[in-house]
Amino acid sequence: MTDTITTDVTSDEATRLRDAIETCDPAPLLMSLVHVTGDLGLLDEFGARLEITEPGNHYAKGITPTSPPGTFPADVVADIRARAAAILTTESVAALGVPDDALFERMATVATSERVDPEFVPLLLEQAGFVASRRVVPVTVSPPADFDVIVIGAGIVGINAAIKLGDAGFDYTVFEADDEIGGTWWRNTYPGAAVDTPSHYYSYSFELNPDWSKYYPTGTEYQEYLLRVVDKYRLRDNIRFRTRVLSATWNVASRQWDVLTQNADGQTEKHHARAVITALGMLNEANIPDVPGLDSFAGTMVHTASWDADLDLTGKRVVVLGTGCTSVQVVAGIVDKVESLDVVVRSPHWLVPEKAVVNNVPDGEKWALAHIPFYQEWFRLRSYWFASDNLYSLPRIEDDWAAEHFSASPANDMVLRNAQAYLQKSFPNRPDLIEKLTPTFRPYAKRIVKDPGFFRALTRDHVTLHRASFERVTPDGVYTTDGQFIAADVIILATGFQLQFTTTIDIVGSEGRTLAEVWKGGDDPRAYLGVQVSGFPNLFVTAGPNSAPNHGAGHNILSEEQVHYIVECLQYLLENDLDAMDVRQEVLDEYNEKVDAALDKTVWVHPGAQVNGYYRNSAGRAIVPCPWRLVDYWTMLRAPHPEDLVLTPAADNRQDSE
Known part of the structure; x- marks a missing residue:
């Protein structure tokens, strides 16, 4: 040297x-x-x-x-x-x-x-890619050949689960309803589709990528990254594409899951597994608004989650319905192609400037x-x-401050002032746009959006912003709730996804109840550590209720935390000669009482949050955000806590359920 x-x-x-x-x-x-x-x-x-x-x-x-x-x-x-x-x-x-x-x-x-502080060191060593996730449960027993695990979904979590199950020696099968891996990044191919978490962090800690072209990756580039990971770990032999899981039923006699699938030809098949991992995400079903006349439109209508790659918007009169991340991305992505663009926004989000969103990596x-x-x-x-966790204070309420301010705390007020200043700077001569784009709720009550060029697009002469919603659709256009008619050739529904926590699958637990029943149709989902539900042994729900890191970081850390915990739980079964583990109902209830108490001090629940935001259910309970710091949640998921669980010893005479 x-x-x-x-x-x-x-x-x-x-x-x-x-x-x-x-x-x-x-x-x-x-x-x-x-x-x-x-x-x-x-x-x-x-x-x-x-x-x-x-x-x-x-x-x-x-x-x-x-x-x-x-x-x-x-x-x-x-x-x-x-x-x-x-x-x-x-x-x-x-x-x-x-x-x-x-x-x-x-x-x-x-x-x-x-x-x-020292408490952050183990997490940072792992998440920065210095060390692999460290096993906690002793590994002295190898998984037997009959210990099969079924993973539902091949998105970012399902891919991670496949890799880690394979590394730990477990036989597994991934069922994916789509034609390809990627989940969100396979489905969302609309113009401008991108990740709003930094590229160099929004990836697996064990598969760092030095070649990102932008500081915030496009959806296409992120999908390419996932494809490379799948090929590197040779996962395709264990993935069944175009195969939908219809039901999963816990067989009390055999102490395993009976899983029914259906392929693209309509053929059904029964499978058995010692454990089931759901990796469907919480936002996986396109939200189609219930608008009179929607089916009567004579032009082209497309939802951003099912974008038509052959759709040519050149010279077209386009109407976009939507207000969140997808809407701002698609508007910025198509503004230069269309003849006219009408953006219909019911409830705007707070937008903040972020130059790196559109910057290339030198x-x-x-x-x-x-x-x-x-x-x-x-x-x-x-x-x-x-x-x-630097951002942990931003959505949290300080009662004395909140009593006298629109914002929730000095930290929350800083975000508010930053967003307001960005609005003023973006539209110095358009008070009408400032008024239409100013939310009525505190920052973080809904997702903060990093602007990819949306505000700049709204200043164009051929772009009109409507603070309204669709009242009805006719063959040649849209009537808005503020009484205007907009003629259109193309309607783009940037209306996001319905919030669903695995309730579209008929999952039947040990007491004969479905997960949908326990979770009241998905309106009140509750889980222990966001992963386990009482009455459903050896079922592990990823991206479950109250596990999303809504104050910061990204879905990738949630994936790694929860998959690590699941592998530790499966190894614990082997090491202790157990057939099953289930969380105690009283433990689940106590955990969720703590979750609710912690969330009561946040803008997601406190007065000022919007009930129609997907973070909350119909009763106003926050069901998406995790209330803990990332380092706290990561620590909770290092290994199972036997005292919280109902553990079933292995049966010497386990019989095949068929």
């Missing part, structure tokens, strides 16, 4: 390294220098030059930062780049590998310019992610850190 980038200036690789050093994020670059040199003095030297703050300190105080959290001073940045130019070679090798917990805590504190950054030792892991750590 004696050559530096200055000794071979004509080398293409040296040029790429130089560009990477001048382009990439200086914080993970500094951590890479620590790894390459093994010089821990760099932590003391640069740590003393940074202002180390409490995590999320500016949020808690309601202070809008002048630069993104974790930004290093200019002189520090220049020094890091100069040191990197002198130290790094195109073939740099790390002298320091994965640090121990104490050293990692020091490094993470400098990397984020915020104090990182080539230098990509090179650094792929080639500089440990750079990618530290880059991912920062992506997670600043979009996770």
Whole structure:
């Protein structure tokens, strides 16, 4: 490691390294220098030059930062780049590998310019990709050949479950109703479809990807990532496509699940499994609004969840119905193609600016992610850190503040002021648009939307915004609830999905009750840890009630947390010679009492939240958000808690249920 980038200036690789050093994020670059040199003095030297703050300190105080959290001073940045130019070679090798917990805590504190407490270290090591998920239940028994697991769905969670079940030695089959893997990212191919969680974090911690083209991935690019993962782990042999699960019934005698499926030809087949994992997501059924005359429209009508790739919008009069993430993405994606665009918005969301949503990842950054030792892991750590528990205070109520303000707290007020300022800046001469686009609820009561160009699209001469809904549809257009008629060639329903927690499948538990009955048709779902339901042994629900990390991070961490827990539960059965585990009803009830009490102090339940938001049920109970910090929920799911469970010893004379 004696050559530096200055000794071979004509080398293409040296040029790429130089560009990477001048382009990439200086914080993970500094951590890479620590790894390459093994010089821990760099932590003391640069740590003393940074202002180390409490995590999320500016949020808690309601202070809008002048630069993104974790930004290093200019002189520090220049020094890091100069040191990197002198130290790094195109073939740099790390002298320091994965640090121990104490050293990692020091490094993470400098990397984020915020104090990182020991409780976060195991989570960060895993989620940043430094270490694989660590098994907790002792592994002394291998899964027997007759221990079959059925996974329902091949989206981000189902793929993860397949990988981890295979790694642990369990035989499994994934049933997928669609033609291909991907779930949301297979179905949603509308113009502008994208992920609103940073690319370099919204991926599996064990499959980091240095090649993202944008800081927020398009739906197409994310689907391509999932396809590569499926091919790498050779999962297709275990996936049954175009096969829908109709029912799953717990067989008390055989202590296993009898699962009935139907393929695309209508043929049904019965299967048996020791455990069933649902991986359907909570938003998987297109929400088609009940509007008189909808079927009478003579033009083209399409829902964003079933986009027609052959649909040509060039020169068409288009009406978009919708208000959330999908609507703002599709409007920004089609505005340059259409003759006229009418956007019908019933209840607008708070939008915030996020330049990175549309930014490409520079080539230098990509090179650094792929080639500089440990750079990618530290880059991912920062992506997670600043979009996770730092944001925990934002949807939480401070009673004294909320009693006198529209916002819920100083932290919530900071988001409100930021969104309001963005509205004013976007439409300086259009008070009519500001009025129509101002929500009547506090920030975070509904999902905060990062603007991909929606506000800019609304300023175009051929675009009209309506603060209304559809009253009725005619063959040639739409009447809105504010009395206007809009002639249309194409109607786009950007109305999202119906909230469903696995209730579309006839799942029958040990007492003969269906999950839909227990959950009151899906209107009042309750689960232990968001995963297990009393009366349904060896059934594991992923993306279940009150498990969504709605204050930050993304669906990917939920996937990894819950799949880890499920594998630990299955291994626990083997290690303890058990046939089944079920959660005690009193434990489930007590857990949900704690969930409700914690959520009562959030904007999702507190007065000011919108009852028609999908976070809440018909009674106003929050059924989607997880009330805990991400680190708390991650810790809860490290291993099963035997005292909370009803455990059934293995039967020596288990018989086939057929």
